[in-house]
Amino acid sequence: MDEKTGELLLTATLAERVGRCVDLVSGMADSLLAAHWNAIDVDVLASGEDAMGRKLPSNAWMALRRLGWTVGPAEGIRVNDRIVRTAQETAGRTARSAKWRADLTAAVVATWPADPSKRTTAEWEAVRAAAPGGEYLPSSVIKGRTRQVAVFVREHGRLPVDVFEAEAAPRPARMLLLSACDGQQATIERHDDDPGRILLRLQLPTQSDPRSYKDWTWVSCPISLPPTIPASAVLHLPNLRIRRGRVRADLAYTHAVPKTARTGHTVALGVDWGLTTLLSAGAARLHEDGTITALGARGMFRAAGVLAKQHRLRRLGERLDAKADRYERLTGEAEQHPLNRKQAVLADEIQAVSDRRSNLNDALAWAGARWAVDQAVTAGASVIYLEDLRSMEARGMGRTMNTRLSQVVRGQITDRVRHLAAEAGIAVVTVPARNTSKHCPQCLTPLRHRKAPDRPTVPGWKWALWPRLQVARRPRYRGVETHRRTRPHPPGQDRDDPRQRHHGDSLRDRCARSRGSHLTDCRQDQPEGPVQDRTHPATHLTPRAQATQGTLPHQTPRSGGQASGGTRSHGPEAAAPRSQPAPGRDDDRPTHHRSPTTRNSTGRRLPPARPRHPSTVGNSPAGQ
Known part of the structure; x- marks a missing residue:
């Protein structure tokens, strides 16, 4: 609601006004990054000290002002100082994140291999020693930077000086960071009677080019909180972004959680990855004499149906992209081509498929993470050991299997597990995948x-x-x-007879x-x-x-x-008959009497016959 006129704003109107403010902030952030996109300025900002040796503030906008990185709106545009702060905060966070990429690119350039497509063992050791944290850095990250430098070499015939020559100034996210503002620009408070409702108040422009402060008015936005936010949590100003014509608020909150222990764990949960069985988990106990015993049965998080739908959407998206590329080659730069309308419809369909895949991946990541943490809570585990496959490169298993493995949202699941485990006071340890x-x-x-x-x-x-x-x-x-x-x-001897086993x-x-x-x-x-x-x-x-x-x-x-x-x-001959299952083992059915299924079948049966020499x-x- 517009507090000045008392008018109830529609969802589209609110998104339009927030979009105007985001455009003003993005324009100032772009100009600020373009002016300071060099190694000297980024190194000074990342060092944490100014020219006089004083420690820089943690807030990016305050650090930029200490260093003299000023910015302002275009001529004739009137914005308050809090909007300028938001632009400086956005540019400062982006510039700080570029320091790690700059150091990694410098390490790759300094240890450039003789064959960029395949490093030797000595060359791998050299680049890991030169890169920051290279000992634990995934190989895929180094390979990605190597490919980027190789493209620059093919185009210019020489190695780049630094990452600032290989990359153009990045475009900051189209987002309104209200955390850099104070009460004169935005406020947030809970409802007196219902703690699940909050009221966000902020100033938004009434036009795309505000000429005076009269073109800025206060807007009240009621927000309903999800049930996962405790009633006693301290709320912080959110980040606003536009998503498909609607305003989305990324709300941060703080509440007390149990403290995780670094040592002294006796019960742990091990989680491993799979394909059809996405996650497999089992709990173990460490006794005083050093013996490790398993606790009960293992658990599996099977998401075959969701993964199958994900792969269908991926194949659909690939076909739509190929069709769109074909339309683009046919239309060229003609503005009145008959296929322009079909191309626009196809672009909307591609976006819809991409949104469906994103939503499906997000839901799958939260479901898998919640399942893993629930298993740890049920088993009484104080630590979760998770295999680190966030940057695994799927190769050597065929084109179809490589693609399916590369589409699994392992990184998102790992992040969600850390978030949910922190709320339960459970530590999460990522184990290197080598030799597991x-x-x-x-x-x-x-x-x-x-x-x-x-x-x-x-x-x-x-x-x-x-x-x-x-x-x-x-x-x-x-x-x-x-x-x-x-x-x-x-x-x-009956293989399923429990009396004929070696117990003890x-x-x-x-x-x-x-x-x-x-x-x-x-x-x-x-x-x-x-x-x-x-x-x-x-x-x-x-x-x-x-x-x-x-x-x-x-x-x-x-x-x-x-x-x-x-x-x-x-x-075609039938396999030898199998003995009858023992009592209580009806679920363990014989498998050799089943007809073989096709390779693309999701059932766990024997593979089909294949002619051989x-x-x-x-x-x-x-x-x-």
Whole structure:
């Protein structure tokens, strides 16, 4: 509502007036960045000290005024000093963030490799030593800066002096930072009776080029708070931005939360990533004697349906982009071309698909983060260990799989987990991804990842082979292993009969005893009774696709051979019959009697048959 005239403003009218103020602020911020986009000014601002050695204020607008970076509106435009503060705050934050990019670009230029597309080990060590925090810097960030410098080299035939020569002055975000203002420009207060409602008051221009202070009036904007904001939280002035013709307020608030502990954790939750099973989690307890035991069953956050919809939207967006590029080539620069109207409609459709993908990714990130934190709260964990895959480069797994992996919102989920865990007083530790899948999580045996169990020399990622224990299995849950055994059973023994298992043996004793046998597994069996602390998985989380040596057609096992878990069949013959499940194991259905599905199917079944040369299928001449 306009307090001067008492007129109720429509949503479009309010968005228009906020947009006018944002235009004024963006214009001043652009001119300020263009005037000081150089290495000397950015270094002085990032150093935190002025020319006299005094410490610069933390607020960006105050630091710029201390350094003498002044700015003003265009001639004839009248704005108050608080609007100038907002422009200086926007430009100062952008200039401060450029310091890290400048140091990284300088490190890449100083250690420029002989072949930019492939660094050697010595060149990687050199660039990490020169870059700020290079020891923990993801390789993808360094590669991105290297590609940027390589483009400059191709265009100019030389290396850039610094990032300010390689990049133009950035355009600040079209946003109104009210945090740089005081009560003379904007105020915020809660409703007296309803703490879920607040009133935001701010001055907005009535026209795009205000000539006097009379062209600025106070506008009252009631806002409804989401239920996630506590009633006792201290509210701060929000940031206003325009989103699809509506005004969005990014509201910050402060409230007390439990303090997280850096050390002394006894119960922890480990979270690992997947594709169809987006997140897998399992809790563990550290005892006084140094023994680590698993707590009950593991959990999985499966988002196959959401991810499938995400991939459909991605493919739709790619087709629309290709169509738009085709229209642009056909129309050229003609203003009266018949395809201009279709091109405009297509642009709106592309924007709508992009918005749907953004909303879906945001909802998926919040849902996954909430699930992980809830698992930690339920297990009584005080720390969450999360594999750091925010900058993973998907490669080597085929075009389709690489694209699907690169579209997963791992960075957003990690940020949401940190935010929600802080409210619960739970610490979050990111674990480097290197060598996290190198060893078996239960017996610490080094694994060899291969494309298929009957192709032990072809590198891959779907199958894990135990070189010494002669076991092959498909790691479904990655970091949280909950797998069934994949070994042949002696005649007359039921693989699902709990009476014919080795109870009471430790994991080390079982692995040691099994080294002398033909095949083995590296897990302990499920005991009967209530769920307690134990070092083995729950039985209801067992992989469905299982195949053991002797159950696959056209294969004759030989002494010392490897067991094939889920190996493709090479003929129409049915697999060997499987014993009936024991009582209480009805959910563990036989899988070898199912018809093979297609590769694009989402079901966890055996892959379809694929023709091969006879010499690569069997393990002996009899199997050919």
